[in-house]
Amino acid sequence: MTYLISFVLIGPVFIALLLLWVFLSEPPSNLGEANVDSFLLEDLHRPDRVLIDRLFAQADWDWVSKETTAQMAKTLLRDRTRLAIAWLHHTRRQAAQLMKLHRRMVRGNVELKPYLEMKLAVNYLTFLFLCSLLHVVILARGPFRATKMARYAFRVADTMWFVSEQALGRPELRTE
Amino acid sequence: MAIRDITTRTLAGISNGFGRLICLASTRDYNTGQYHHEGLVSRFSGDVAAAALAECHREIFQELVQRSLADLVAELEEYVVSTGACRADVVETWEKLQPYRVAIPMSSDRLSAELFFSNIRIGLEVLRFRQQHCSPDRQSS
Numbered sequence: 001m002t003y004l005i006s007f008v009l010i011g012p013v014f015i016a017l018l019l020l021w022v023f024l025s026e027p028p029s030n031l032g033e034a035n036v037d038s039f040l041l042e043d044l045h046r047p048d049r050v051l052i053d054r055l056f057a058q059a060d061w062d063w064v065s066k067e068t069t070a071q072m073a074k075t076l077l078r079d080r081t082r083l084a085i086a087w088l089h090h091t092r093r094q095a096a097q098l099m100k101l102h103r104r105m106v107r108g109n110v111e112l113k114p115y116l117e118m119k120l121a122v123n124y125l126t127f128l129f130l131c132s133l134l135h136v137v138i139l140a141r142g143p144f145r146a147t148k149m150a151r152y153a154f155r156v157a158d159t160m161w162f163v164s165e166q167a168l169g170r171p172e173l174r175t176e
Numbered sequence: 177m178a179i180r181d182i183t184t185r186t187l188a189g190i191s192n193g194f195g196r197l198i199c200l201a202s203t204r205d206y207n208t209g210q211y212h213h214e215g216l217v218s219r220f221s222g223d224v225a226a227a228a229l230a231e232c233h234r235e236i237f238q239e240l241v242q243r244s245l246a247d248l249v250a251e252l253e254e255y256v257v258s259t260g261a262c263r264a265d266v267v268e269t270w271e272k273l274q275p276y277r278v279a280i281p282m283s284s285d286r287l288s289a290e291l292f293f294s295n296i297r298i299g300l301e302v303l304r305f306r307q308q309h310c311s312p313d314r315q316s317s
Contacts, residue, residue: 045285050242051241051287051288051291054241054242054244054291055287055291057244057245059244059245059246060244060245060246063244063245063246064245064298064302067246067302068301068302068305069305072298072301072302072305075297075298075301076245076298079294079297079298080294083287083290083291083294086286086287086290087287090287
């Protein structure tokens with residue numbers, strides 16, 4: 001009975017995940033598949049931890065607040081908010097591109113590992129959720145108060161890259 | 177080999193990060209983006225010399241992007257002093273002409289470049305602010 005209940009609960013969640021995956025996918029383009037793959041691969045960059053640490057650096061904010069004027073602190077906050085949002089959009093686009101490439105490559109893969117595919121899907125959805133949350137936090141509280149969340153989003157994105165590479169046995173993608 | 181040559185000869189006398197960045201950017205043609213250095217070409221082939229210059233340029237830029245704002249401002253101040261020109265004039269020229277925009281490597285990604293520009297803009301404001309509050313008269317160095 002307990003098994004039946006767990007299947008009834010897990011089933012709709014799994015279907016919802018698959019539907020979400022289908023809805024998030026973009027229509028196929030007219031380009032040849034091989035060309036698209038090489039184009040996507042060329043344009044893909046693994047997220048860069050160093051850049052995140054700098055963009056969201058609390059130390060920069062503390063230094064400017066302590067050493068300079070309120071006007072300069074305001075300028076820093078405005079600039080970093082703009083850059084943090086740009087980073088968020090960029091990383092989100094890159095993750096979407098990774099998933100697109102992954103789906104294309106999976107089609108021809110006979111040694112598909114369902115566990116890794118599920119892990120990747122869950123990671124992607126977690127990442128999308130984190131991005132939306134991070135967007136709100138950055139706008140509401142500024143990037144310097146979102147450092148931990150940004151690092152967490154980076155870790156989730158990095159895991160996505162790792163799982164995708166593992167699932168397809170693909171060589172490591174370039175680092176930004 | 178060529179990279180070592182650049183660091184031990186061309187950049188040996190320049191300890192400041194901004195100085196190194198400007199020096200390497202100045203070896204690049206504004207129109208074609210190709211790097212050229214007479215001394216290096218005499219020791220290596222043109223392509224090897226250009227690739228080595230591009231790599232050194234990229235490395236120095238990344239090094240500067242990764243600096244904290246406090247470190248970057250200290251570095252910028254040191255560079256301004258090293259020019260030997262009037263501090264206020266250098267800061268004003270950098271603010272108006274923004275020469276640092278053409279000093280970045282072509283391979284740099286947009287976000288790193290924007291972060292670098294933003295940090296320098298703030299750095300210049302800090303230098304102007306310090307100048308106004310520390311010494312009202314113009315200084316030569």
